[in-house]
Amino acid sequence: MKADPSINVLGAPLAPCSTAPVTGYFRNGACDTCAEDRGSHTVCAEMTAEFLAFSKYVGNDLSTPRPEFGFPGLVPGDGWCLCASRFLQAHDEGCAPRVKLAATHQRALEVVPLDILRSYAAD
Numbered sequence: 001m002k003a004d005p006s007i008n009v010l011g012a013p014l015a016p017c018s019t020a021p022v023t024g025y026f027r028n029g030a031c032d033t034c035a036e037d038r039g040s041h042t043v044c045a046e047m048t049a050e051f052l053a054f055s056k057y058v059g060n061d062l063s064t065p066r067p068e069f070g071f072p073g074l075v076p077g078d079g080w081c082l083c084a085s086r087f088l089q090a091h092d093e094g095c096a097p098r099v100k101l102a103a104t105h106q107r108a109l110e111v112v113p114l115d116i117l118r119s120y121a122a123d
Contacts, residue, residue, distance in 0.1 A: 001034045007106045009117055015102040017044035018079030021072050031081040031105045039083040040111060044103035046122055047078045051097040054090055079103070084111035091116055098122035 003026065006014035019029040025041040026032050033042050045051070052063045052074060062080065065073035074080055079100065088111055090096040099120040108117065 001036050003032050003034050004107060006030065006032055008102050009104045009106050009109055009114060010101055012102065014105055017081050017100065017103040021074065021078060023079060023081045025081065031103060033105050033107050040107055041081040042084050042105035042108035043082040043087040043112065044100040045080055045082045045087060045097040047074045047076050047080055048097045049076045050095045051090055054093060054095045060086065084108045088112050096120055
C-alpha cells in the first residue's frame, strides 16, 4: 500500500491525531490514507458522548473495548480518525464532533466540504 501524501485540509503537513489511543488507517497516530482505505479514515475528530452514542446507534460501536483487536474503546475527549462519510452523516444528524483541521487529511475534502469542516474546527 502506497500512502497518499501527508497533507491536511489546509494544505500544510498533516499533524498527528492521536497516539493514545493509536488511531489511523495505518495505526500510526495520523489520519494518513491510501487508495485501499475505502472508508477514507481521514477526519481527525475529538470524541464526544453524543457522537459515540450516535456511532453505536448506526452500527459502529467505538466505545466498547475489543481487547482481541487491541482496541481500548473510545471515551469523550479521545482523538480518532473517522471515516469522512460517517462524519458527514453525523453533521447531517446534528451530532458531529469537533475536528482538528491540521490533523484532517486533504482527502476528506472528497466527501466533506471545507466550510463544513471549518464549522467544527477545534484548532
